[in-house]
Structures are given as C-alpha cells and as structure tokens.
Amino acid sequence: MNLDPNNYRAALANTLKQDADAGHPEWLLPIRNEALEKFLKQGFPHNKLENWRYTNLAPMSERSNASVAQPAAVGDVIVPVTDSDSLTLVFVNGMFSSQKSSSTSVPAKGIVSNMAAQLDTDGAEDWLRNSGDSDLAQLNLAMTNDGAVVQIPDNIELAQTIHIIFTNTAEANVFPRVIIRLGRNAKATVIEHHISNAACVSTAVTNISCGEGSRLNYQKLQEEHARSFHVAAQTIKLAKDSHCDIVNIDLGAAIARNDLRILLQGSGAEVGVNGLFLVDGERHADNHLHLEHQAAHTRSRAHYAGVMANKGRGVFNGMIHVLQAAQKTDAALNNKNLLLTQGAEIDTKPELEIYADDVKCAHGSTTGQLDAASLFYLRTRGVPQQVARNMLVQAFAVEVVQQLANESLREYIQNSVEQRLNELVAVIET
C-alpha cells in the first residue's frame, strides 16, 4: 500500500492550525512534524514483519489514506452506562465533549481532564514525547486532537472510578491518547472504553506509569463498530512495589489489534493481566502482550481467553522477557481458546526469553471445542443443548469479566459479553 504523503501532510496542517487556534504551546509543532515524517517513512506495518504476520492492516491503511481528516459530525452518541460516582471523560469523534463528561472534582495537584486543556502543565511535553515504540505511535502523536490525562499525586487514593470513553459516531479517523501517572502510593481505577456506532478508524496510544507502591486498576474495553479498525498500543511502566491489575476485553471491530507492553522496572512490582477476545463473522483480533521483567522479585500473571466462531480469527502472541538483573522473577502466562465452529482460527504463541538464572516462569496455551462431558452433564439435568452450550461458553469468558473492579461496569460488560456470546453460539451447527 502506497500512502499518499500529501493527504497526511494536509491533515497535519489542519491539526496544526487547530493547535494554533486553540493557543496550544509552540513545542507541539516540531514534535508533530517530526512524528509525521517518521511515520511516512515507515508507513503502515505489513505482513512481512514478524509482529504483523497474521494481521493485515492494508484495509485500514486504505481507509486511513483516503481520508485522514477527522469529520466533526456528531450523530447519536453512545455513552455506555456508568455509575453516577464515576468521573467520566467523553470524547466524541476524537474531540472532548465537556457536555457529556461529568464535572470532575479532583484532589489538589491531581489531574483528571482532557489533554488539550492541560498542555501548559509542567511535563505535558513528556506526555506526548513518550509515545512508546509501537508501529503507529508516531501517527497518533502527529494527529491526536485530544485524549485523557489522569495524574494522581503521591499518597492519594481516588475512590471514584475514572471512566474514559472514546465514542465515534462517524466514519472518522481518530487518534485517542491516554496518559496515566500515579504518584507514590497513589491508588486509582481507570477504564479506557472505546465504543462506536460507525465504521471509524482508531489509532490509540496509552501511556501509563505507576509510581513506587502505587496501585492501579486499568481496564480497556473495545466495543467498536463491526466495520471499524482499532489499533491500540499501551505501555505500562511499574516502579518498585507497585501493582497493576489489567483487564483487556475485545468485543468489536473488523480488525482489532492490541500491543500491550508492560515493563516491571522496580523490584517488588506486580502485574496481573486478564484478556478476553471474541471474534466471529470475518472479524480479526490480535493481542500482543510483552511482559518485561527488568528488576528482581517482580511478578506477573497473564491469562487470555479467546472465543472464535465462523470465519473469525484470533491471534495471541505473549512474551515473557526476563532480563539478567531480574532474579527471582515469578511469571506465568497462559492463553486458552475455544473454537466454536469449523473455519474459525487461532494462532497462538506464548514465548519465553530468559536471561536470569533464578526464576520461576511458566507459559502455555490450549485450544479446543466445548467439552463433551460437561455438555452431557448439563443436558442430563434437563438443560437444552443450546442453553447448555451457552452456559459453557459464558463460563469460559466469565473468569475474565469477573476481574472488572467497578460493579456497574462489570454488569454492563457482562451483558455485552453475554449478548455477543449468544450470537456466537447461535451459529454453531447442531
């Protein structure tokens, strides 16, 4: 796919004009220009790259190339259920909507806000410069209009859930950005929620750092329109004794890709990751997980569940990377998959790369159909076959959903998952 650089440069000119109109700081301009040129040199990743073997972004690059500009049209905005206690930041077609968002009361010196409103803050330049190494990070940096910033000062525990919603109502190209910074011993729950009712093209970048002794619940929910593209990358850095619990749920999009990169940088850092992806029709979901143990006494647990039906295709690539300094690492990674129909497919590859000698690491994956013995057991209790199947598939996914910290959101996602699984199970040939 040859990109037309002029399209992108024109779009960037537009973005830069918006920056100027909004009175954004001047350091933005060179950063954006540089990022775009880097991106244009590289282009969209292609199948010949090992990391992209199974995921072909050509359809996305075509759509992106055709219209890089972001329409401002706002149609019916879906704002999924939230409990009234949540701090909600809503972005519609890439733009912050103060009207849809809840007015936020934040601890002194803390930030829970849209990024554009905070660019004069000390350190704002770093938020953008630290875009991570993902393949589309530079494109996001060049084009992002807005995003969410969550900065929690030392020793502050935020009781309310922060719910960041990127909702798209038009066939827009959007570039969501999320920045989360937890100070020492800070504590927070943040949900990054992507949901659309139009075939958007979303290139998302999330950057998280957890200070010493902090606790973060971070949950990413992807419910994009069935013809949309969603390519997201998250980088999470964990300092000494910090803990992060991550849930990553993919329910939508034609092509979804997640690059989750977790760096355990301080001793005693711990991370738990629970992932769920459901793919049916001709959908495609690709989860790349990179766990890097850089310091001693770090611990990681990762569990991904995939459910595939029809011609749906799932990809899981999980890597535990233990550096030499990371003695006494304790890491476990597993991926289990359910293929509901013939024609569905999963490519799974859990990997270990270990340079320390005193570590405990385990990895594995299983792929199968519904268990015949379980199905029979349920039916002998009078449960009809279709209902029994449904129960087993739901059971497969429920472990992940149960990890969601916020109760109303958990219910909401439970419903979304149930609905999607009902659809998946309905297509099983009897």
Next chain:
Amino acid sequence: MLLEVKDLHASIGGKEILKGLSLTIKAGEVHAIMGPNGSGKSTLAQVLAGREGYEITAGSVSYNGVDLLDLEPEKRAQAGLFLGFQYPVEIPGVNNVYLLKAALNARQKAAGQPEIDAVSFMRLVKEKAALMEMDQSFLSRSVNEGFSGGEKKRNEIFQMAVLEPTLAILDETDSGLDIDALKVVANGVNLQRRDDRSVLLITHYQRLLDYIEPDYVHVLANGKIIHSGDKSLALQLEAEGYDALMAKAAG
C-alpha cells in the same frame, strides 16, 4: 411399568458392552444392580441417560410407555429421569444454583408450567441443601469444581432432591465415601423414597444396601443380568463373591 429394558445390546468403538440386558422397574420400586468392575454398569446408566457415542444394536427401552432411546438427554431429564454420575463432571464458571434454576425451568417449560419464581426457588434450594447437610456456600460455587469425592456425590443427591425425578439412576454413589458421608447420602436418598419415585442403585459393594434397602437386587456380569433376587442376594454375594455366582450362572 415405569421402565422396561428388553434385550439391550450396546457397543462403543465397535466393542459390545451390553449383551442382551433386560430389566423391569415399576413405580416406587428400588432396584440395585451389582456387578464386578467392567461389567457394564456405568454403560447401562449412560445409555439410559442418552450419552452419545454408544451404538444400540438391538433391544428396546420403554419409559412410561415412550421409546426412551428416541429422546435427547434433556428430554429424558425433563420427563423425570435423573442420573447421578459415578464421576460427576467439574464445570468451572457454571454456578451450582444457576444450573439448578436452568434445569428446573426447562422442566417447567416442558410441562407447560410457568417458571419458578426466585423466592420459592431459593427456599427450595436451601431446604434441600440443609437436607444434604451441605454448607450454603456450596450453592454459589461452580459445579463440582474443587469438590472432594464425597462432596461431589453429595451434590449429585442434592441435585436429585431439587429436581425430584420419577426415576433416579445412581451410579456408584457410595464409592469414595467414608462412613459418615455414606450415611448422609443414603439418608438423603431414603428421604426421597416415594410411591411414585423409583431408584436404580448401581453399586459394586453391598455396603450401600445396608443403608438403602432395595426391593430387588440384580447381578450384572459381562453385559447381562445373570441373576435377580431380593435383598438377601446382596448378602449372598458379599459372602460368596461374584466369581461363585458367575460360575453357577455359566455352569
């Protein structure tokens, strides 16, 4: 006649396991089938419950006048058949109570009855759990997940108590139980004896029959019932062993 099995032949993987088995059970009767390991007891139970994979090459099974072999497993259950498994399956993620509710409602629906309301359901479930001396916490756990052998068997009888079957087939419900657990399980079954409920007890040992008194005892060997009698047959078996009886049958 509640159940009438006539000359049943069943094979799996081309191997014949049941070789002309006949058995008749009337309403309210308790029958025990005893037999050495590998004689086909579980096969009979599984075939009656509708497990896929068995080929029925000859014979018939009529249940309440309908051809049982024609029915899907769930239809059999909805018609009042219950199988207590020798090896109950662990199903992580499926909650015990949730399963029972789905099961009861499926039965109600099949009978053209309205769904059971939440309050009566919970009352029923709690009452039966108490009967089986089961801790309430079991109710919200996943089906059999992490249960000990004894807990699994107890859970089978608890499910039976909730589902109130017309014919319960209990496959080695006694195996793996210590004497206290055996008493609880046997008591649970005894409390459920009724004029309109029949039980087929499958066991390897006579011990269970000290606690649940059967009306009839059958000896299954090599895919066939070779001997039937009353409960004294169980004692005779205990004293003489299967071999003597099988030799007699062969001789």
